[in-house]
Amino acid sequence: TQLLEQSPQFLSIQEGENLTVYCNSSSVFSSLQWYRQEPGEGPVLLVTVVTGGEVKKLKRLTFQFGDARKDSSLHITAAQPGDTGLYLCAGLITDKLIFGTGTRLQVFP
Amino acid sequence: DAGVIQSPRHEVTEMGQEVTLRCKPISGHDYLFWYRQTMMRGLELLIYFNNNVPIDDSGMPEDRFSAKMPNASFSTLKIQPSEPRDSAVYFCASSLWFSDSNQPQHFGDGTRLSIL
Numbered sequence: 001t002q003l004l005e006q007s008p009q010f011l012s013i014q015e016g017e018n019l020t021v022y023c024n025s026s027s028v029f030s031s032l033q034w035y036r037q038e039p040g041e042g043p044v045l046l047v048t049v050v051t052g053g054e055v056k057k058l059k060r061l062t063f064q065f066g067d068a069r070k071d072s073s074l075h076i077t078a079a080q081p082g083d084t085g086l087y088l089c090a091g092l093i094t095d096k097l098i099f100g101t102g103t104r105l106q107v108f109p
Numbered sequence: 110d111a112g113v114i115q116s117p118r119h120e121v122t123e124m125g126q127e128v129t130l131r132c133k134p135i136s137g138h139d140y141l142f143w144y145r146q147t148m149m150r151g152l153e154l155l156i157y158f159n160n161n162v163p164i165d166d167s168g169m170p171e172d173r174f175s176a177k178m179p180n181a182s183f184s185t186l187k188i189q190p191s192e193p194r195d196s197a198v199y200f201c202a203s204s205l206w207f208s209d210s211n212q213p214q215h216f217g218d219g220t221r222l223s224i225l
Contacts (some may be wrong), residue, residue, distance in 0.1 A: 087150075099144075
C-alpha cells in the first residue's frame, strides 16, 4: 500500500521556470523529509519539516508542511539544469520512513 | 568521511543463483536499512536493524530473502534462489538515532541487480 502520492510524476520544463511538486497522504506524519536522487546514486536529504504549517527555504527551494501534517509541497523558483533529478518525499510514521512515489524533474537549458 | 559503501555496484546473474549484497554503514550509526527501488513500486523498505538487531522485516518479499548484520560495520542481503522479478536497485542506508525525526538517512550508491 502506497501511503504517499506525489504529483506530478514527471515534469519537463525550461530553465528559469517555476514549479511545484506535491506530496499527499491520508496519514499523519511525525515529520516529513524531502530527498533528491541523481542517476546512479542514492537519495540525498534536502530538508526535514516537523511542525504543521512549517516553511523552510533552501536557496531557490521552498518546502512547506501541511497544517495537519498529512501533506507537503516543494516549490522551485527559476529552475536550473542542475535541479534535474528524482525528488522523493518521505514521511515518518512511528519508526518507519515511508517514501513517496517520486517526481522526476528534467530542466532543459 | 566515508559514506555508506555498497558492493557490488552491479550484479548480473542467472535465475536460481544465490545473490549476496553487502553494505558497510557509516561508523557510529545505530540504524541500518535495506531498500529496493523499481520503476513500478518506487523505493520500498525491506528490513531495518537497530544496534545489529533486526527490528522490522515485514517488507521482505518472501522467504527467499534474508538479511544479517553480524557486527556494527557490516550487513548482507541475500536472495536464494534468485528470480527475474528480483531485478531492481537495492540500497542500503544508515542513520543515527532514528527516533529523532530530524536525522537523515544516508544512502549508499546502490547495487543494480539483474536476474536473467
